[in-house]
Amino acid sequence: MVDATEEPTVRTRVLNGVAVPSVPPEEEQDYYPNHERASIRSLRRHVRRGDSVVVVGGGWGASTVVAARMTHFEGEVTAFEPSSEMVDTIRHALTVNGVTDVASVEHAAIGPVREANAKYFGPADGDRLPPEAVPACDVLELDCEGAELAVLRVLDFRPRVIIVEGHPHIGCPGDEVKAELDRLGYDVVDEGTAGMDDDLPVITALRDERKGPT
Template identity: 40%
Template sequence: MPSEVRKAFKILRSDGLIPLVRKGVPFVHDNYISSHLPRAVVQYNGVAVKAGRLFDTSLPWREGHRPQFESGLISAISRHVSSGDDVVIVGGGWGVTAVAAAKQVGDSGSVTVFEGAKREVKRVKETVALNSVSDIVEVHHAIVGPEIHLKSAAGDPARVPPDQLPRCDVLELDCEGSEIDILKNLSSRPEYVFVETHGIYEAPTDEVRKVLEELDYEITHCEIGAEDYRTDCEEYDIYVLTGQRI
């Protein structure tokens, strides 16, 4: 007998039918139905992304809209990215910060994204197109610095040494542990650097802060990585440091 069926019978015997239904419906939906449903557009901190599935916003256990997604980086972008700026982002994710930056810099600026994972490259490009900023955002399938942790398979990315990153006004680093190596090997000094720290991936907040200060950056803000995941961010040391060049 499959383990799922044994668990269902155990819940039925101990708790009754209603608890079984409450637990069983989400399990069946998430494990056997959801992946076959059409993809759906949801809002991540005001940015449209195809991160959902049909009915996600109607089902209480499914994660639909996320108004606080990447709240630390989005806050830094809204404060410090201006019209005409050139922004470089290392670690594209869903492309949400790329879109937010593109809306700030406008047609006179640029946003260049480096993402090492093949799936995420596709996601960034899709999100950029969905939000009509493809003419501002350029996406590269490339790993910058050491490959410490990727969110999915790399595919066949290019390799970009940190000292070969384009000159920019603002640099955003959200690259799952490569942040410190990149900072130490930069050849230029952007006006602002936003770093999402990752204590479990060799880039703890205190060490990132120290490196930024050694590079003559003043830490103007330290914010939680994502307010909707505050508990996890606090547990795993995920914060966003904003450094302004002195």
């Protein structure tokens, strides 16, 4: 007989070097060293000490933790995540990885929400914010399940770095992302892939000071 007073075992996934405890009653431990490898690689290369970083689409929280580490705990990282289930997971991850002093999560979606995503991440039950609600930052990561172009098209500031995970199957193909980044005055410096089938383009771009103001 199970003692109802016992604390449930929490499963921990290790996602590209980031421990991410999930909700009980799962247990054991999984390792995914290539989780979001292109986005996380770019964060490790381009986030600087003291940077402000915004992550639109927090997911499991691995990107948020990595960004916080790369600021050398002297910056500020904010993740936006529409699902309360994933918000809880991100908060666990921030606590376990010791980055709560510089990283936080907002329970909100920025840009349009596809209800079909609920089967993967849980219901999008957070606040709904317009695409122009992205706060100014030094580094912007967009992985918001098809809302990436909507955000880029109304972006009224110029981060030093923009990292975008495209979603061609839901109206956000990589070539359109690159065209929009070029319009905004950015040079693509890295391209990779994400997704279970490596079919999602991940594009990293740096602001070209010659093409426009910050």
